[in-house]
Amino acid sequence: MGYFILTNNVQVLEEFGSTHEVCFVDGSLNDVLLRARDLINEGSVLLVHPLYGSVKPNETPYRSLLISKPACTSDVAAADPESVRLIGNAITTCRKFIDKKKITDPKLLQDFQVVDLSLLKSAVASADQ
Amino acid sequence: MRLEIGKINITDIRFAEESKIEKGVLFINPETLKPVVLEDEKIKDVVFDIAKPGESVRITPVKDVIEPRVKVEGKGGVFPGMVSKVETVGSGKTLALKGMAVVTAGKIVGFQEGIIDMTGVGAQYTPFSKTLNLCMVCEPVEGLKQHDYEKAVRMAGFRVAAKIGELARGLEADETCVYETTGIKEGIEKYPDLPRVGYVSMLQTQGLLHDTYVYGVDAKQIIPTIISPTEAMDGAIVSGNCVSACDKNPTYVHQNNPVIEDLFAQHGKTLNFVCQIITNENVYLADKERSSNMTAKLCRMLDLDGVIVTQEGFGNPDTDLIMNCKKIEAEGVKTVIVTDEYAGRDGKSQSLADADAAADAVVTGGNANEVVILPKLDKVIGMLDYVNKIAGASEDTLRADGTLEVELQVITGATNEMGFGTLSAR
Numbered sequence: 001m002g003y004f005i006l007t008n009n010v011q012v013l014e015e016f017g018s019t020h021e022v023c024f025v026d027g028s029l030n031d032v033l034l035r036a037r038d039l040i041n042e043g044s045v046l047l048v049h050p051l052y053g054s055v056k057p058n059e060t061p062y063r064s065l066l067i068s069k070p071a072c073t074s075d076v077a078a079a080d081p082e083s084v085r086l087i088g089n090a091i092t093t094c095r096k097f098i099d100k101k102k103i104t105d106p107k108l109l110q111d112f113q114v115v116d117l118s119l120l121k122s123a124v125a126s127a128d129q
Numbered sequence: 130m131r132l133e134i135g136k137i138n139i140t141d142i143r144f145a146e147e148s149k150i151e152k153g154v155l156f157i158n159p160e161t162l163k164p165v166v167l168e169d170e171k172i173k174d175v176v177f178d179i180a181k182p183g184e185s186v187r188i189t190p191v192k193d194v195i196e197p198r199v200k201v202e203g204k205g206g207v208f209p210g211m212v213s214k215v216e217t218v219g220s221g222k223t224l225a226l227k228g229m230a231v232v233t234a235g236k237i238v239g240f241q242e243g244i245i246d247m248t249g250v251g252a253q254y255t256p257f258s259k260t261l262n263l264c265m266v267c268e269p270v271e272g273l274k275q276h277d278y279e280k281a282v283r284m285a286g287f288r289v290a291a292k293i294g295e296l297a298r299g300l301e302a303d304e305t306c307v308y309e310t311t312g313i314k315e316g317i318e319k320y321p322d323l324p325r326v327g328y329v330s331m332l333q334t335q336g337l338l339h340d341t342y343v344y345g346v347d348a349k350q351i352i353p354t355i356i357s358p359t360e361a362m363d364g365a366i367v368s369g370n371c372v373s374a375c376d377k378n379p380t381y382v383h384q385n386n387p388v389i390e391d392l393f394a395q396h397g398k399t400l401n402f403v404c405q406i407i408t409n410e411n412v413y414l415a416d417k418e419r420s421s422n423m424t425a426k427l428c429r430m431l432d433l434d435g436v437i438v439t440q441e442g443f444g445n446p447d448t449d450l451i452m453n454c455k456k457i458e459a460e461g462v463k464t465v466i467v468t469d470e471y472a473g474r475d476g477k478s479q480s481l482a483d484a485d486a487a488a489d490a491v492v493t494g495g496n497a498n499e500v501v502i503l504p505k506l507d508k509v510i511g512m513l514d515y516v517n518k519i520a521g522a523s524e525d526t527l528r529a530d531g532t533l534e535v536e537l538q539v540i541t542g543a544t545n546e547m548g549f550g551t552l553s554a555r
Contacts, residue, residue: 047413049414051445053339053372053445054370054442055372056373059240089483090482093444114238115337118276118337119335123413126411126416
């Protein structure tokens with residue numbers, strides 16, 4: 001199955017940009033989830049759990065998802081119900097975490113990027129087997 | 130398999146010239162432990178410290194908690210595949226140093242949580258405020274990458290715990306417990322009228338700071354399999370997971386798994402404890418489908434009547450938990466699931482990120498979002514540098530009077546999903 005990576009993590013773009021199709025979102029973790037929701041509504045299928053990782057969604061600013069390319073015949077009616085359910089639950093779950101101030105410390109941001117990249121790598125390893 | 134656990138009760142830890150255990154007191158010369166840590170050239174220095182129950186001490190950020198044990202009879206050694214050869218463990222005799230733990234600490238990433246308070250409100254929430262803790266804070270060499278630092282600290286903890294465990298070799302146990310499982314056929318013949326019960330143990334397996342190892346193998350690469358629960362007691366399952374402090378399973382909890390303890394206590398009386406099934410919690414959805422399919426199939430093939438399922442973590446693992454529950458129930462095997470909750474600070478939100486009607490028997494370890502105020506303590510082992518950045522904290526966490534306003538999720542073991550805690554409802 002062909003897939004692409006949807007991410008707002010620049011380290012994911014650097015790691016996979018030359019070997020995989022990467023769609024970079026210049027925005028927040030929530031923006032990535034909302035973009036994924038729209039793609040799923042257009043027929044794409046989620047290949048990873050959107051709430052992966054124990055770093056909480058109000059803590060890490062990064063999210064990287066593997067998403068299948070939609071079939072040519074796909075339409076809204078054909079949206080994958082499991083993907084719709086998972087992304088819907090994820091967006092709802094993220095809303096219940098309290099908002100925190102935006103992190104600006106570059107070292108801390110880099111640590112979040114490293115962990116996000118590591119977790120995504122485990123999914124890419126499974127997907128590419 | 131038959132395993133004897135000989136318990137050596139440790140009543141105090143003191144630094145001394147000679148390392149030994151005498152009359153329940155563990156004497157440790159930190160200078161002799163240092164080379165055990167520094168044999169890994171990735172670690173620049175290590176500082177040992179002792180934290181005792183009731184002291185005004187806060188340990189943070191905690192990476193792992195380990196109980197020192199030594200294998201004195203039977204095959205293999207403790208922590209097989211990590212510090213011992215990959216011989217199958219879980220039979221013979223093992224000595225365990227009770228009442229104490231080795232606690233590894235170090236800031237691997239800037240947002241790492243994990244607080245153990247030895248006194249005050251926080252101490253009531255962590256099981257490790259009741260143990261005498263030999264703490265080791267490891268400093269990495271300059272420029273060491275996070276992956277390498279994590280591994281170095283993880284392995285150093287096992288080496289130190291094994292070294293201390295060796296001090297018990299030759300000692301008489303204060304108490305001995307025997308744990309014995311039977312073969313499938315033997316169990317059916319021995320306990321024909323008792324329900325056949327298994328334990329499905331879900332292991333955290335997502336990537337850096339979120340991993341678990343079985344006989345040295347990264348468990349995200351396994352397919353579900355069965356083990357004797359006594360194998361876990363010899364350290365066949367170890368933790369590389371140190372995010373989400375409240376509901377991670379430190380190595381200590383795998384060694385002293387309360388689900389296994391309680392099932393053994395009922396074994397041959399009200400139930401026949403058949404085996405432990407280990408499975409994973411991968412990020413990739415197809416892996417989840419495969420692992421839950423295999424787990425349900427194993428439950429059916431073993432003709433189990435019921436299983437207890439424990440998970441580790443929140444969010445992604447909730448989906449594995451519900452997949453396991455649904456599919457095992459669909460095979461006609463009853464399930465009880467053990468989890469914790471992220472129900473919001475007011476406790477009114479949906480507790481899990483996934484749910485199903487088949488999950489009709491649930492045990493909870495508590496609400497990780499519950500807010501507590503931790504007092505200012507006199508001494509910190511480790512560092513509080515990033516306490517405002519960790520999960521369950523905020524920019525208002527560190528208050529002017531030195532107290533910390535945090536959610537339970539920052540506290541190591543507070544809402545443990547194997548039930549290794551004391552939270553209950555009234």
